[in-house]
Amino acid sequence: MSRPIKKIVKGSWQNEGNGARVLRSIGGSQLRNLDPFLMLDEFCVTWPAGFPDHPHRGFETVTYMISGATEHEDFVGHKGVIKVGDVQWMTAGRGVMHSEMPHGDKEAIGLQLWVNLKKTDKMVQPSYQELKDADIPKVTSEGVTVKIIAGETMGVKSQVRTLTPSYYFDISMEKGAHMKLPLPKGWTTFVYTLTGTVQFGPSAQVKEVEEHSTVVFEDGEMVEAQNKGDKPARFVLLSGQPIGEPVVQHGPFVMNTAEDIQATIKDYHNTTNGFERARKWKSRSGNRLLQSS
Structure with a gap:
């Protein structure tokens, strides 16, 4: 049987990150959660707009580039450039602090999807899967x-x-x-x-x-x-x-209970239990932003 349409949603533009604008559909007011998908944004950003140093815990982010390029860097030393047609599938797990900024002077256009993790996977070690367009x-x-x-x-x-x-x-x-x-x-x-x-x-x-x-x-x-x-x-x-x-979300943290969220906020502020490297880390693009301000 062919699937009938349940709902059609037009995304709404909103501000995110550092002067960035995103067209949000899933995660917006019309479509809060779509288990197991938490959010879908179409982003269109040009330097210095973007998504400088920020944390995640409890889910996966999938970045897929439509045009331009995005530079990624995290607090364990992982970095690279995601170009047109490339995909990065990042498992934040117990904790990641990273930066996602346009690479070069051209506008970076892409999709970012957030995929929830079940309770038993929320505190796994962070990991990355990155594929070039030619390898997909x-x-x-x-x-x-x-x-x-x-x-x-x-x-x-x-x-x-x-x-x-x-x-x-x-x-x-x-x-x-x-x-x-x-x-x-x-x-x-x-x-x-x-x-x-x-x-x-x-x-x-x-x-x-x-x-x-x-x-x-x-x-x-x-x-x-x-x-x-x-x-x-x-x-x-x-x-x-x-x-x-159950899904309890507080900004970049997605857990199962309010108590889990409070523990996550404590871990982040105290730089413990997965966020230890966040204490002294600043991305290259984050430093560049500070110098230009």
Whole structure:
């Protein structure tokens, strides 16, 4: 059975970080949580705007670059540049302090997704999975190209390991293309449209969706889409196994109880229990911001 549309949400612009603006859909007032997904932002930033030194605990961040580049640096010495088509899948786990700033003078445009972790994984050691665009598998069939960032489809599997079972596909459709993509039943599924207009849903309940919209689906066996527009269309599709645990969020910390949050705030301020390196650390971009102010 093709999944019917449950809800369509247009994101709202809001301020984040250091002078940055993000178009937020999941995590906003219209779509607070979508288990296991906590947040989805489309960011468009140019130096000195960005996301300087800040902490995380209890979930994963997935950064996917649409254009431009982002420079990443953390308090254990991990650093690098995420360029167009690259993905960084960061497990914050028990604690990460990092910086995400535009690299170079061009505008950095991308998506950042927050994926929740179950209680037993919230305090794992931080880790990274970073893939260059050329290393992410792509499959094309009948005018539909699927870039498989996480999960598997059409007999092809991504090398990304997901603690919370998840699929993340970047899908492009030529004019007139039609797609039926099987997905696990019971998983939370949505798409975020990037360019063009796409019609989603079973034939009796088709709805046309504009750019920069989030489409949440009911349960079913597949997502059905068609491009009847006059230009190619592109969207990302995400599907994840619900965790079904309480979610208590305080800014960049996501735990199961208010007591867990209070303990996390204490750990961060006291630089203990995973945040020890935060005591003396300052990113290169953070120092650059201080010098320019």
